[in-house]
Amino acid sequence: MPSLPAPPPFSRREFLAGAGGVGAAMFLSGCTDGGGTATPPATSTPATSTPATSTPATAGATRPTGSDGVLVLVTLYGGNDALNTVVPIADPLYRQLRGSMAIDPNAALAIDDRFALHPSLVRTKQLWDTKQLAIVHGVGFDGLDRSHFHCMDVWQAGRTDELRTGWVGRWLDQVGSSPLDALGIGGGLPLLLRGARRSAAVVQPDTFALPGGPQLRSLVETLVAADATRPPLAAMAADTSRDLLSVIDAVGPLLNSPAAGSLSATTPGSPSPNYSANPLTAQLAAVAKIMASDLPTRIYSVGMDGFDTHTDQLATHAQLLTQLDAAVGEFFDAVGDADVTVAIYSEFGRRVQPNNSGTDHGAGGTVLLAGNVRAGHHGDPPLLDRLAEGDLTHTTDFRSVFGGLAESVLGVSSADLFGPQYRPLF
Amino acid sequence: MASTREDVAHLLRRAGFGGSVVEIDRYTALGYEGAVDELLDLRSPDPGADAIPAPTFHTEEIIAGRGSGDEAAGRNAAKLASDDRRALVRWWIERMAATQRPLQEKLTFLWHDHFATSMDKVDFAEAMWGQNQTMRRLGAGRFDTLVSAVARDIAMLLWLDGHNNTAAAPNENFARELLELFTLGHGGTAHGGHTHGQPYTEADIRDAARASTGWVIDRAQRVARLEPQRHDGGTKTVLGETGPLGIDDIVRLATSHPACAPHVTARLYSRLARPVGPDDAVVKKLAAPFADDLDTTALLRRIFLHPDFRADATRVALVKTPLEYIIGTIRALGVSNVDEGVGRLLRDLGQVPFYPPNVAGWPENEAWLSTQTAMVRVNAAEALARRLTVPSVREASPSERPDAARHLLGVARWSDTTARALADASGDPVRMLTIALISPDYLLA
Numbered sequence: 001m002p003s004l005p006a007p008p009p010f011s012r013r014e015f016l017a018g019a020g021g022v023g024a025a026m027f028l029s030g031c032t033d034g035g036g037t038a039t040p041p042a043t044s045t046p047a048t049s050t051p052a053t054s055t056p057a058t059a060g061a062t063r064p065t066g067s068d069g070v071l072v073l074v075t076l077y078g079g080n081d082a083l084n085t086v087v088p089i090a091d092p093l094y095r096q097l098r099g100s101m102a103i104d105p106n107a108a109l110a111i112d113d114r115f116a117l118h119p120s121l122v123r124t125k126q127l128w129d130t131k132q133l134a135i136v137h138g139v140g141f142d143g144l145d146r147s148h149f150h151c152m153d154v155w156q157a158g159r160t161d162e163l164r165t166g167w168v169g170r171w172l173d174q175v176g177s178s179p180l181d182a183l184g185i186g187g188g189l190p191l192l193l194r195g196a197r198r199s200a201a202v203v204q205p206d207t208f209a210l211p212g213g214p215q216l217r218s219l220v221e222t223l224v225a226a227d228a229t230r231p232p233l234a235a236m237a238a239d240t241s242r243d244l245l246s247v248i249d250a251v252g253p254l255l256n257s258p259a260a261g262s263l264s265a266t267t268p269g270s271p272s273p274n275y276s277a278n279p280l281t282a283q284l285a286a287v288a289k290i291m292a293s294d295l296p297t298r299i300y301s302v303g304m305d306g307f308d309t310h311t312d313q314l315a316t317h318a319q320l321l322t323q324l325d326a327a328v329g330e331f332f333d334a335v336g337d338a339d340v341t342v343a344i345y346s347e348f349g350r351r352v353q354p355n356n357s358g359t360d361h362g363a364g365g366t367v368l369l370a371g372n373v374r375a376g377h378h379g380d381p382p383l384l385d386r387l388a389e390g391d392l393t394h395t396t397d398f399r400s401v402f403g404g405l406a407e408s409v410l411g412v413s414s415a416d417l418f419g420p421q422y423r424p425l426f
Numbered sequence: 427m428a429s430t431r432e433d434v435a436h437l438l439r440r441a442g443f444g445g446s447v448v449e450i451d452r453y454t455a456l457g458y459e460g461a462v463d464e465l466l467d468l469r470s471p472d473p474g475a476d477a478i479p480a481p482t483f484h485t486e487e488i489i490a491g492r493g494s495g496d497e498a499a500g501r502n503a504a505k506l507a508s509d510d511r512r513a514l515v516r517w518w519i520e521r522m523a524a525t526q527r528p529l530q531e532k533l534t535f536l537w538h539d540h541f542a543t544s545m546d547k548v549d550f551a552e553a554m555w556g557q558n559q560t561m562r563r564l565g566a567g568r569f570d571t572l573v574s575a576v577a578r579d580i581a582m583l584l585w586l587d588g589h590n591n592t593a594a595a596p597n598e599n600f601a602r603e604l605l606e607l608f609t610l611g612h613g614g615t616a617h618g619g620h621t622h623g624q625p626y627t628e629a630d631i632r633d634a635a636r637a638s639t640g641w642v643i644d645r646a647q648r649v650a651r652l653e654p655q656r657h658d659g660g661t662k663t664v665l666g667e668t669g670p671l672g673i674d675d676i677v678r679l680a681t682s683h684p685a686c687a688p689h690v691t692a693r694l695y696s697r698l699a700r701p702v703g704p705d706d707a708v709v710k711k712l713a714a715p716f717a718d719d720l721d722t723t724a725l726l727r728r729i730f731l732h733p734d735f736r737a738d739a740t741r742v743a744l745v746k747t748p749l750e751y752i753i754g755t756i757r758a759l760g761v762s763n764v765d766e767g768v769g770r771l772l773r774d775l776g777q778v779p780f781y782p783p784n785v786a787g788w789p790e791n792e793a794w795l796s797t798q799t800a801m802v803r804v805n806a807a808e809a810l811a812r813r814l815t816v817p818s819v820r821e822a823s824p825s826e827r828p829d830a831a832r833h834l835l836g837v838a839r840w841s842d843t844t845a846r847a848l849a850d851a852s853g854d855p856v857r858m859l860t861i862a863l864i865s866p867d868y869l870l871a
Contacts, residue, residue: 077784145624146602149786150612179797188776188789189796202798211805212860219861220804223847230841231742234866236795238843241864244797310587310599356595361602389628 069339069372069409072287072300072331073168073192074280075156076324078307079148080346081317081359082366083392086135089116093384101313101354115377120321123329124368131375132332136367136401136425138382140394144348146361148308151347156192158399158418167402167417168299169195175412179243180250182299183290185283192301198239200301201247205286208252210245221245254289280304280327288334298410307346313358328370341409344368345398351390364392367401372409374426400425428838430454433736434461435836439871440698440744441465441730442528444754444836446816462730465529466723468566474524475531481513483552489645510551511780512766518558518779519772520764522749523756530562533726535749535779536697537561540690541576541608542782543585550584554780556648557581569690569720570681573608577673578650580643586785589650591639593658601634601676603785609680611689611704625685626665633662637671687717691725698726699735700743701790708734744871745791748775748799752806755863758835760815767809774802800864807863811856819859824852831862841867 087103088094090113095102108116109125115135117125127133143160144151154160158167165173168182173195175181184193184202193200210217224241283302290297304324309316328342345367350359364382382392403414404425414424428436434454438445442465445453453461464470484506491503522531538561545554557579564572576582577600583589586600605626606612613624640657641650652672662671665679680686688704691713695702702709712732716725729735746754752772756764772778776799777788814820822830828848832840840848844865851858862868 145612146628147606147612148784184796184798188783188798189793194792199792199796202796204798204801208801210801212808212857216804216808216857216860219847219851219857220864222850223844223861223865225843227841227843230843230866231870233742233745233791233795234841234870236792237745237800237866237869240795240797241800241866244800247797248801310597311590355597356590356592360598 068411069341070291070298070300071405071409072284072302072340072342074324074328074342074344075152075190075192075301075303076307076320076344076346077148077152077303077305078309078346079151079348079350079361080307080320080365081309081313082346082349082364083352084313084317084350085118085121085321085368086137086366087116087118088114088381088384090114091384097352097384099354101359115381118318118321120318121325123325123332124370126329127332127370128375132370132373134369134373134375135377136369136396137377137379138392138395139345139365139367139379139398139401140348140363141397141399144363144394146348146363148347148361153191155345155347155398156190158402163191164194165196166190166192166194168192168301169199170417171195171299171406171410171412172200173197174416178296179247180295180297182301183247183251183297184301185286186279186302190301190303200299201243203247203251203255203286205255205282208248208255210248217245250295251290254293254295255286257289278323278327280323281330284327284331285334288331291335291338291340309350309358310360311356311358313350313354332371340371341373341405342368342370343401343405344370345401349392352384352387352392353390362391363388364394365398367398369401369405378425396425397422428736428741430458432838433458435838436736436741437461437465437730438528439746439750439754439836440735441726442532443522443750443757445528446758446760447818447833447836449757450836459731462727465730466566466727468527468530470527472525472527472530474526475521478517478520478524481510481517481551481555483510483550483555485510485550485552488550507549507551511545512769514545514551514555515769515778515780516764516766517555519753519768522753523761523764529726530566533565533722534558534562536694537565537572538779539697539782539787540693541582542785542787543581543780544782544784545780548581548584550581551780552648553581553584558780566723566726567721569686569716569722570677572722573604573681574674574677576608577604577638577677578641580648580650583641583643583650588638588641589643591635591641592656593636593639594656596632596635596639596658598631598635601638602631604638604676605631605634605680607786609689610683610685611692613685625683630664633664633671634676636660637662637664637676638673641673681720684717687713687720691716694725695729696790697744698729700740708732742870745794746869746871747788747790747794748772748777749779750871751775751803751869752810755807755810755835758816759810759813759859761810761813762815771802771806771809775799775806795869803864803869804860807860808856811859811863814856814859820855827852827855827858828862831859835862835868837862837867839867840865 084103087108089105089108103118107119109119109121110116111128124133141154153163156166157163172182176198179201182193182200184190184200186205189199189202224238230238280302287300306320346365349362349364351362379396382395386393399418399422403418403422406412406414406417407424408426414422431450431454435445435450438450438453453464456464488503488507491499525531543557548554560575560579564575586603587597588600591597610625636658640652642653644651659670661668664671664676665683667679688709692702692704692709695709712725712728734740749772752768782788816834818834819827819830828840828845844867847861848858851861
């Protein structure tokens, strides 16, 4: 198997040259290197958006079969400050433009001579060191308008023309055979999980059982039996209740059992995990429990709020990233070497120049992929001297990232979910 | 052809929180148009709501305790703040359950959903209560008057960082949501999938943010006031007008923009009738006179009297929101003593008043039909059915109980499947009522 010489993560010359030729060649090499099934789409459909270049730092963990993994999508709601998450610490423009909101270079966790992780991302740094972390730079889409709702809807829909279904929902429409194929953990039903014909079930991470005993259960079964005469929304209500009954039967006993791995924290004398303080930990603990069973779930959706740091950014962002980092770290402790990829994304990044004590809505997101991934840097970091109206520009369309995950983790066609114009990354 | 009673039951569900048997009978006696007039008459006495005492707030003690640096005082302040927040939520739930002017509370809630402000960030219950009073007082009047009041509302200033928006460092949070959500709409893909142009530009937002700089909160007077040295008095251009614009100019320009009336009409129509975008034919027709007078009461009357509002497709076009579900059930069953357990049910269903998920407000329809809400509804239905005080279902013979429940809950008819389950359950009135309350028929608004 040919192995690529490990290039320095990036150079601006490579960005310019790589956009068309070198990047594509690396991309193809990368695929054979991985031995996966992630075949790029036919070259007859040229990439109309920015081509996704892939520059694996080293041959990291690779997937043996490439299509039977588990995908955990972690949504950071509010617009995570990408620039202070993976920090271009060596770029003098960073300090100059970010001013008082710049991360202290002495505290940042350097991963190479150009980038450092936010000081809160201690466990994430360990994942980098063990080749279990991929960083995709400059991820966004054309027409980003800085609206939380519109931008998050676009990311979750995976398209800009129609925002009524999510891409995981459409995956369910295509391949779904069981209400357990995709699960939301905690909260309500995000657009991501909403399909035209079916939506993912949402389970709560702590306890999950039907009240009222067997008598009520049998009446509910009669009540929600299939009935073609119902109007569409009533039919959907009945379908959802039937799904609920089957999900309760399958998942309830798992969630009501003690946790696996370190997430259990049941060692006598050790403090029990404070789930209310870190809701993401509770959600990922539930994912780990379900993964340990033989249920067929392939996609999990979890999320965290609070990233809209218009004010008091330094302290708030540090606290949020600490929670994220701890939850993800504990999750990998619990699942061991399972074939799982965790994808962490947000609707947009923040404006490069701060306001008083925070940052306004910006662009240029960074996606973090952890677990079974092609470790290293991917995509081209936006240039701080080429801002567009004060914002970072994106260099990789987010559908190239999700499309890459669809092909390499789920083994389904990126083009079917996102259209042929987005070349899947990895 | 629906009977007048069925039309009135539909009207009371959409314009209020559903009606008890007695209420449906009373409004039916007025005829449909008479019922619309009666609902829209906000001068009628409301002894039910008047009987709910307003909460007592501890704002000054909370601020003093937090600022004292003393640990015990800080803990006490946190407890007081939490008590105030809980009391406020409970107050509004009780008021919605007790009111004899249901449209007023429904409309106040619809504006809360439209100008969605969360106590999560605002923190002070008293500020949220002030905003709530403003929306109740102005909600049925002119829309531009309401927006103008909301723009300088203390809770809104705290929520969208208006009090931090200064000439030296403009903060766009409020200006963006004012144009995107409160007045003009995003112009992107809406219901129906039709894409049209965004009615404002990024430049409009930046200058609208500059125009709304300088507002600070006067704590002693409980008002916001403009502090000239924090205000950007320079020339701005917003929505085509150039000058030393201030916040009232921005409100005037936004509410008189051609995109405003269709956007606001579509929002209200989506909540009251069926999900629509601003390009919907009915919305366009309703929005034309609203653009001229911005009179919300006149708009509501036209909505309720439009034939589309009572069309068969409209009757099955909305799922009850958790609030409609819980408040409507409480009113129908005559549940007394609306305690904090009711607040917990709303929390688990995902819709606590004063805590919208974000500034876009609550979602609709399919979003309430997850396995999660299905689960909580079983719990809620069982808990509420046990607290039935209206005697009809209990006193009816088992064979008459399904029909008694239908009458009680204002449901036009049970589907065959639901009727089968109700017949199976009719031996136990509480269990049968639980089944009725979680039936797909009852979940539709």
